[in-house]
Amino acid sequence: MSLDGKNVLVLGLGESGLSMARWAARTGAARVCVADTRAEPPGRAALAQHVPQAILRTGAFERDAFAGIDLVAISPGVPLAEPTVRDASARGVPVVGDVEIFSNALKDVYRDRATPTLIGVTGTNGKTTVTALTNATVAGGKRRTEMAGNISPAVLTALMDCIDRDALPEVWVLELSSYQLESTYSLNLDAATMLNLSEDHLDRYANLDAYAAAKARIFAGDGLQVLNRNDPMSLAMQRADRGVTTFGLDEAPTDQDYGLIRAGGSFQLAHGRTPVLAATALQLAGLHNAANALAALALTSEIDLDRTGALNAMRAFRGLPHRVEPVAEVDGVRYFNDSKGTNVGATIAALDGFARSLAGTTARVVLIAGGDGKGQNFTPLRDALGGAVRAVILIGRDGPVIDRALAGSSVARIKALSMADAIDRAREMAVAGDIVLLSPACASFDMFNHYKHRGEVFSAIVKGLPNAHGN
Template sequence: RQQEFFCAAGGRGIGGRGGGGLVAERGAAPVAGVTGTNGKSTVTSLLAHMAGRAGRPARAGGNLSPPALDLLEGGGVSLYVLELSSYQLETTHSLHLAAATVLNVTADHLDRYADIEAYAAAKARIFERCDTAVLNLDDARVAAMARPGQRTLTFSLDARSGADFVLATEQGRDWLCRGSERLLAMDELRLVGRHNAANALAALAMGEALGLAREPLLAALRDFPGLPHRAAFVAEIGGVRYVNDSKGTNVGATLAAVAGFTGPLLLIAGGDGKNQDFSPLAAALAGKVRRVLTIGRDAPRIEAALAGVCPIERCATLEEAVVAAARAARPGDTVLLSPACASLDMFRDYAHRGEVFAEAVRRLAA
């Protein structure tokens, strides 16, 4: 695989350019880059969708399939949008980007990095050769990545932040805004949750950085369906909603998913925790999550972090957890799979885990 080759080359000090760097050098169109702990794939796909609507046919790839070098095949492209992991940024030294964003930095991959500051430094490399940086002012580590003299656009979920793109609440509706100008109400989007509001704001800022016309961007936002296994509605059975957020592979992603729901939740969590600290879950789940069903290798660590917060039930399999959640749920509840962990202790990958969850939910209705 191309990514494995470039990572190996970087690890041996060969100074490889990485697939992204080669796209920037050999591609006939500008390149936009997206990184962050959570939301990368959604924003990458959304930005490519928006660019197409704005008359700039785009190809998206990189860490998100297809690999970056595959994007060079064929013509008719006006923009490349690359999803870039911290690993790829470590091994790419010649990547010039027309616009780039770091969406957020939360604890992840700490089995690879000495600490979160080293992980953030790897993410910040995306801005080294970048025309316009798009920064999340709600994340102090990201906000600190601003470089003197570099054109910058900002976004925030706080309307008082002074960011260029903000989320504002007016007359009971949440609005995506450019400064004080209302652009689009969140309830007009197929994407749900505050984390997806942040993703939408980031994509709008990237669109402006790339000179894309605004109206087509808003039209594209309205009909973008989102990506599988990311806060995806599966079914409603007996008044209980079942939501698949299997892509929630770290604590930050699960915190964002939980914050996106207003009603009572039953949370299915667990797997390979990658040396994360699960303690931030306690405050976020208190009073909001009625029960946690734990699975996987690091179930005991999650249970220890949530002791006294809410009832916890250990389950041997994900299918067992779905049945237990259904038994405990009441009409109006949401059963949310958002594991806060990687999946490889029990599944092929996060998509396999999401498919097992969805199939278990379908069996409830049979």
């Protein structure tokens, strides 16, 4: 897909849009136009710096912006269902995203080099952690690697940087959202995983099946499928003509699969029945993160790695901010920030992970949840409380919605007026050995600027408590 001499229209001027505009100019596009519905798109200054010849239009997309355009480069945040985009596609104008442009560019960039290994990660929850953990594992295994995509940097930004440094990697680890996959057609991954699927982004998709279909596009190539056998929608994506490796928090059904076994009184990550790594060796909290580690092991199983170095890197991986991040211990109670848990599935995964690790003890979880519920069904959260949750502290606009969904549960439900109030209520409920978990199952915009802001506020308050210590 050469852009040389083409008239390119980039839709959206966020991180991906800016990278596509830069790539188009760099590779000889005759004209680069950029359109963004926002009056002040975030990439405006950077566009003027890097692509000064670009024409920028702000406001609603108009048909005349598409006149004479040879290719539409669409940002993930712009739906393919946008009427002007549909019209362009109907007229035969190619509509592609940055991952598609990246996929085509690799053929030329690596023309005189060994073809790189491509690993792709998608799923409703855990994909950023698995991407980063997989990348760390490959790097620890002494292979040159680069991660990019939804995790940031954008794939084309990373590619341009690697070209400029003359440091093209042997392995690319890509985090791919459903939005990115919608506009990707030729990506052929050597190993790909769909970690899990639960309700999310239903403001963009007609239903869960449409969301799943977008996710399943990660398996469009002919590489290894890595599937979560504990997630029915992941397992249902298995294709008969493909190599398949599964992972899950149970014993592996075959020698090629990954799972958990009990050995020496503790859980071990295992390849088949062969122990690979003690779950307690991971610095990531909760057994759901053991599943993330198993996915990373499966994704890297066909790469020639220094396995000792790879496992050491996995042991050393500390996780990412706002993703079941340990904050502090206060009076024997451990506090965790999972502000990135913005949907029901993420919160259930975190609760399940802690429930498994606390099994056989009297310790329980005090959950802080609530915010902008995005129209989700919170009923599945009620079943996830099980015997592992001592209390739920409810915050935000849709706290009452969650309260109604949890009706019938014996778990105490307490309303809080602010994050500080929520932490005070959690302290009153928790006893030594317990865990206080911020995992809201909601977006943050009703109370905070974004999920990072929410997590930062939580962490700052906890670290300021009397007797707080640790990280």
